[in-house]
Amino acid sequence: xxxxxxxxxxxxxxxxxxxxxxxxxxxxxxxxxxxxxxxxxxxxxxxxxxxxxxxxxxxxxxxxxxxxxxxxxxxxxxxxxxxxxxxxxxxxxxxxxxxxxxxxxxxxxxxxxxxxxxxxxxxxxxxxxxxxxxxxxxxxxxxxxxxxxxxxxxxxxxxxxxxxxxxxxxxxxxxxxxxxxxxxxxxxxxxxxxxxxxxxxxxxxxxxxxxxxxxxxxxxxxxxxxxxxxxxxxxxxxxxxxxxxxxxxxxxxxxxxxxxxxxxxxxxxxxxxxxxxxxxxxxxxxxxxxx
Numbered sequence: 205x206x207x208x209x210x211x212x213x214x215x216x217x218x219x220x221x222x223x224x225x226x227x228x229x230x231x232x233x234x235x236x237x238x239x240x241x242x243x244x245x246x247x248x249x250x251x252x253x254x255x256x257x258x259x260x261x262x263x264x265x266x267x268x269x270x271x272x273x274x275x276x277x278x279x280x281x282x283x284x285x286x287x288x289x290x291x292x293x294x295x296x297x298x299x300x301x302x303x304x305x306x307x308x309x310x311x312x313x314x315x316x317x318x319x320x321x322x323x324x325x326x327x328x329x330x331x332x333x334x335x336x337x338x339x340x341x342x343x344x345x346x347x348x349x350x351x352x353x354x355x356x357x358x359x360x361x362x363x364x365x366x367x368x369x370x371x372x373x374x375x376x377x378x379x380x381x382x383x384x385x386x387x388x389x390x391x392x393x394x395x396x397x398x399x400x401x402x403x404x405x406x407x408x409x410x411x412x413x414x415x416x417x418x419x420x421x422x423x424x425x426x427x428x429x430x431x432x433x434x435x436x437x438x439x440x441x442x443x444x445x446x447x448x449x450x451x452x453x454x455x456x457x458x459x460x461x462x463x464x465x466x467x468x469x470x471x472x473x474x475x476x477x478x479x480x481x482x483x484x485x486x487x488x489x490x491x492x493x494x495x
Contacts, residue, residue, distance in 0.1 A: 307377035
């Protein structure tokens with residue numbers, strides 16, 4: 205037997221999971237799906253364009269809706285009205301966010317002392333959420349100015365915007381409430397154990413998490429409000445759609461409506477893409493939290 209002893213082994217290393225091996229795609233696998241998507245999209249929209257432009261009345265439709273001269277003539281007035289739309293949208297968005305969270309807090313309060321606030325929140329939400337936005341705009345925009353109340357403005361634009369604010373705050377309060385109810389009950393129990401009051405628990409623990417959870421849904425509300433501001437045209441407010449109507453009534457040409465459509469798309473499409481990006485980031489954050 206050999207007197208040599210085996211050298212002492214070093215500290216044993218725990219074999220951990222190997223990092224995933226990235227799959228290498230061939231050029232065919234990488235570019236073929238994208239090429240098929242592009243070609244199929246071009247073919248479908250090309251066929252659709254061909255069907256529309258080959259219609260018998262297409263020349264008449266082209267003159268009435270796609271008249272470049274009429275578009276250029278109507279652009280200044282429609283754009284001026286569109287700025288009114290955007291101004292109302294920004295102000296309304298801020299007030300809706302504030303009113304909505306107040307109503308959601310009222311409905312989330314517990315205890316007998318908060319019963320009047322809960323009843324007010326439930327009645328407010330049920331009434332304003334159950335009435336179509338266009339009816340609210342008509343009732344507020346035409347009804348309140350007709351009262352001639354002393355010290356109260358009779359601006360139709362103001363009361364129409366107020367109708368949208370009240371109606372959308374009812375929807376938004378339910379979005380906030382879903383975020384509040386999604387916060388685990390353990391958060392409330394921990395805050396209570398620390399001696400925080402119900403209001404302090406909402407302010408410092410529940411509401412920050414609830415608002416972060418519902419940001420994607422709030423952005424969808426913002427996109428919807430951006431379009432519904434055009435409802436103010438039914439009460440005569442000089443916004444983009446109303447300016448397009450005035451141009452059409454004067455020239456019997458509908459191209460101004462396409463100008464208004466293009467301006468709204470320039471505003472709503474970036475907001476929609478931002479909403480998609482925030483939603484995707486939120487999903488990734490939630491997935492990482494579960495791992």
